[in-house]
Amino acid sequence: MSTPDISVIIGAYNAMPYLTKTLTSVVGQSIGRDRLEIITVNDGSTDGTGRELERFAAEYPGLFQVFHQENSGGPSAPRNKGLDHARGRFVFFLDADDYLGEEALERMLAMAEKNKTDVVLGKMVGVNGRGAPASMFLRNQPRTDVFSSRVYWALNPLKLIRRELIERHELRFPLGYKTCEDQLFTGMLYLKADGISVVADYDCLYIVKRDDGGNITTTTRGAESRIHVLELMVDLIEKHVPAGPDRDGLMNRHLSIDMFHALIHLAREADPELQQKNYEQLAALLERSYPDSLKAKVNAITRLRCELIQRRMLQETIELEKIDRGYRSTGVQPGVLVEGDRAYTLLPFFRDAERGIPDDIYDVTTALQDRHRLDSVTVDGGVLKMTGHAYLRRVPQDTTTTELVLRERGSKTEHRFPTTALATPDLGGSEEDGGKYRYPTAGFSAEIDLTSAADGSRLPKGLWDVLVVVRVQDVVKEIRFGHRRLPAVQAAPQTYVLADGEEKFAAALYYTHPYSNLTLDIGENLHKIADKLHVDGVRWSSSASAQLEVSGSWKLAGVPASALGVRLQSDSGTAVTTPVTARGEHGFTANMSVDGLAPGTWAVSLWLPSQHGQGWSMPVPFQPALKNTRWYRRGLPWYAAATKHSNLVLRVSRVEIVKAGVKRLRAVMNA
Template sequence: MATPDVSVIIGAYNAMPYLTRSVQSVLDQTIGSDRIELIAVNDGSTDDTGDELDRFAKAHPSTVRVIHQENSGGPAKPRNVGLSLATGRYVFFLDADDYLGPEALDRMVTMADENNTDVVLGKMVGVGGRGAPKSMFRQDQPKTDVFSSRAYWTLNPMKLFRRELIEQHNLRFPTDMKTGEDQLLVGPAMIHAAGISILSSYDCVYWVTRDDGGNTTVVTGGAAPRVIILSRMLPLAGELVKEGSRRDHLFARHIQFELTRALGWLLREPNEGVSRALFDELHAVISQWDTAGAVCSLSAIVRLQHHLVREGRFEESLAVLRYMEEDPGKLGGKRPGSGMKMLPSEVSVRQGKIFAHYPFFRDASLGIPDDVYDITREVTAGTWFDAESLTIEWCLDERGTLLVRGKRKKAPYVDLELVAESDDGVEIAVPIEDVATPGREGTSSSFVGRFPLSRSGVWSFSIRIAGTGMKSVPVKRAPGSEPLKWWHYGVPRYAVIQHRNGKPRVRVDRVRPLQGVRRRLSL
């Protein structure tokens, strides 16, 4: 038999009925069965998994090979067994719950061959409510690496690996971890890879949430397994990559996810002694490695958690976790996912920056730097109001006034301002008035900005947060507005709405006598 292009390895434990679709998706690959070998390892299943695998092997003896073994307690050993038997140029690890798009292997092998890359990430699609990684799949990347892409932000094993790379570095899944064991193979494989391809233009892997809740990441609870992941991955990445921005890039991923997930589980730990001991392990690994540069790109709530762990502040760390559970409800929201940004119920604007009033903000006893609480990069002006609600209206008074109305979102209170910018570069900002005064915990209310039309010119309008250099949100609606006409100190004036590139602009000028005759303007 010729050397297959791909060895697909499936470790299976009590995987019915999902297993049938998983295996069939491999056999249906357009790359052709002559270019595939499927190695399925039954890890001591007590349901019909073993019988189903034997049925496939009998029907496809030249493609499917089945190994039956006693239960090992996790996915690592079955994958390692399959890897030891693989003969393909590439290997692909597929979980028994999941399945492939018909062209997945053909497209991934082609991409690896054409670009001489060692690892290919195929786009993942969540099924049954499972959230699949997205940030690395914005576009196809024929050849990249872990330092200039988001590839490292998905360390599950469902990727195409050049088998030579795995054998050259003697990479295997550790069998003493309950969860996260895949990172110990995938992480170093991607770091060592001569190149990585990212295939985003085709749905390659369908990542399934089991109806019975049997996914490994779901059934494996507790803080200890999460602490172990960080305590192994941070030193591993630190030893493979020298200090600097490249290492910071990798560390950022582990702090964003492994650190915050471990902390989240600490709050659920009923035994305070166990919780403290696990926190001490987190403190030890974080303080051992220089991670300060790694957190600069992360959200403020993660920077705060990292700071407290690095300083060994156990009680304060738990206080932040409780705050994350309770505070979002004040704005009608829910606890943010691990490592994600969090909009607090109160903020302040100082020196052009927006600071979250997370726990211990400006607490003199702790002295946490203000920069830890800076959320300016995490928000936009549109965080505070509905951009689609911004509408231009006329107000005919003694001077002629343009109104911009809008509606606040449920967000912490900040001052807004209406910005008028003329074609010749003049900028005028006026405060926004709230129709319903918002409380300190935020509310959803209407607001209005009033711009006196006393200055001639062609004006565009937008809303921004007062006191910041944050990009403003343009006003795009001016429904059914007839020209406004009024007298200003005995001089007839007018304002008319014009549209350019889908945005309304307002021309303001005095009525010249000849224009008045020609247009028969009645004032």
């Protein structure tokens, strides 16, 4: 029996009617059923789940394994049973109410095999109002880990996992938990994995919010089990990750998400003794595992929660959760106060003399959220012109100013330029925070003369990243600019030939990969002028045998076609250039007479002049179909022939009549 590539493991409890779509999505995978096995476990369902599993097994013989067992009370036991029977090189855990994109398993397996990684996350999409992790799916990540990416913020097991990794570390899901049990399993996998991949350019997994509210995470009540798993995860991290930034990064996830969820249930607890007991558990956890370095890393509301818990301010903690529930239900977050060089979020109890919470708990100076957009960008007559907007979210506009910065990537040399304010009366509106905050003066325009941008001189050769700086009083936020832009903004690189007096120079606007930020390439570091010139064909004119016709196209912005020419250059350095004639938007032709050229070899190239004989030359490739040609000059025969070089080189010479006659005579005699 051959080894399947992937074992899909599905535990199911009262999963109808969602289960049908789940199973259909698996059997329809583009990878092919011959590379799969599907292991399903009916965990004591009382609806038609068991019958549906058997129906699919009968319809696809040899593909399914179906197990029936008494209800275990949670997803761990069914998943463990699936692992006990899995034979695939990889396993994929799928919940019975979720479903896969058609190419999901094929794409994830290809990512794992290409990059030799043990775990692959596929992009998740929420259905029917269910939230889905998003921060780790901004772009494909061929090979990463939990410390240099956001993958740890998705601790569910709904991933492609190399089975050998699971068996080597003897990993199984812990029993006795209805929620959060997957964190211990997935967390250990992450820490032990030899590489993690992320497929972000395809919707792999659709996670469904059930209409009947039957998702186990929404039906399980109480804070106690959540706090217990939180304690276990903290222990796991402290055991396997040394103290420092890496540990703080993982701990941040648990305090920001898991402690938050525990507090939601703690605030609803009807038993005051149990509520106080759970609260003390959290306080004890923070006393041992909340260093100052982590305090500086978490966001402001998490920092406030931790401060209240450490001060044993239970009623304020409950009040904060009620207020935060309002933030989340309305989508309106509290405003930001800027004083000098610091910014504070106006969460509850800020500067409340009775509570005495220090200002630094509310400090968001380094975590201010910005919003920005590039609306237009071009280079016109050597001037870089841009429009767009930039602002700090929930910060009043009264004292906000912006400036544009060009920073050379290698040397870090930078030049700063003022902007002109543009009115944006509709900005804010209902886009965020229910329209509570408006940004009517966040627009700007900027014009930078590239011939004088460097303190009166031309901007030097280099890759100049474009940044926008937003300043509010003494608070400064620097924004790498361009990845958010209007659809009308040209996304393809635009290469220009610009004039600085009589001298020409090259500039290109392009967007970086993978972050898609705007950069200005001065001096052909990555974008060559010659690469934008293309020859479509070369032939001898049918009406004038000594006339060479060259046709082609060019993809340059900011330079007229009349500046381009076709040049013939001899070994001695003599050059003859013929201007091209524009044909359509990007095409051109040139008709060059070779009559009158001195005998010798002449290289053919496209030529874009600059100054003092300098410029850009793109050799015309050798043309195998170009035949020899003849013509008469002052009654004597001449010829031109393409010599066998990688580029087109013409040999021009007078026909030697005697040799030609002898050659013809020999041909006749040998006939």
